[in-house]
Amino acid sequence: MGSPNMHIKSVVKTSLIDFPNRLASIVFVGGCNFRCPFCQNAELVLRPGELPDLPAEEVLASLRERRGFVDGLVISGGEPTLEAGLFDFAREVTALGLAIKLDTNGYRPDALGRLLEAGLLEFVAMDIKAAPDRYAEAAGLPALRLERIRESLDLLRASPCAHELRTTVVPGLVAVEDADALAELVHGAQRYVLQQYRPDRALVPALQDVTPYTVRELEELAARLNARGVPTTIRGV
Secondary structure, eight states, rough: OOOOOOOOEEEEEEEESTTOOOEEEEEOOOSSSOOOOOOOOOOHHGGGSOOOOHHHHHHHHHHHHHHTTEEEEHHHHHSSSGGGGGHHHHHHHHHHEEEEEEEOSOOOOOHHHHHHTTTTOOOEEOOOSSSGHHHHHTOOOOOOHHHHHHHHHHHHSSSEEEEEEEEEETTTOOOGGGHHHHHHHHHSSSSSEEEOOGGGGGGSSGGOOOOOHHHHHHOOOOOOHHTTTTTTEEEEE
């Protein structure tokens, strides 16, 4: 089999926190179909061509050597489902005996569905950018088709694959008053995580001056979501 066509830009060899119940490596791919104004990975999103690719065969060789120490791989980005070689890369990683966690924005349900159907994923973390009426703005994609997000959510609900949904709670894009709309969108989630906003590296400079919500405000949103049957926790506070 030839080397999978992947644009891997960086590797974290060991992580204890990014893959539940796994000691994992992480690969970050370049390029994204969203332009979220609060994105923390501007180089991967805006200038992936300026970052050299790490050959997939070298990454796979390193993972092969580290088998028995790490037992999982997180594929993150950027947006991994844009990679033409993602399916083949995932198959090769799985053949090494490593479990895979995929980080995705859910805008390529065709790619996500193929991976799920083939049983190549143990865990999926899907970003939920905002309530439906602010989703296009939060994704930086004016012509966003929300039905693609809903299709990916339906795939996760129907799959035995473990998953979490997560929202970075950006003031001005996500509010406590959005609890009903968010609950309708993410109903049936195994876990919903509210992530604290970090303004310092936001893609849009104006958002670097936005003050994050207080812990109490995040707790209020989490409480409203839990009250609506969505198992919600807070991260990053």
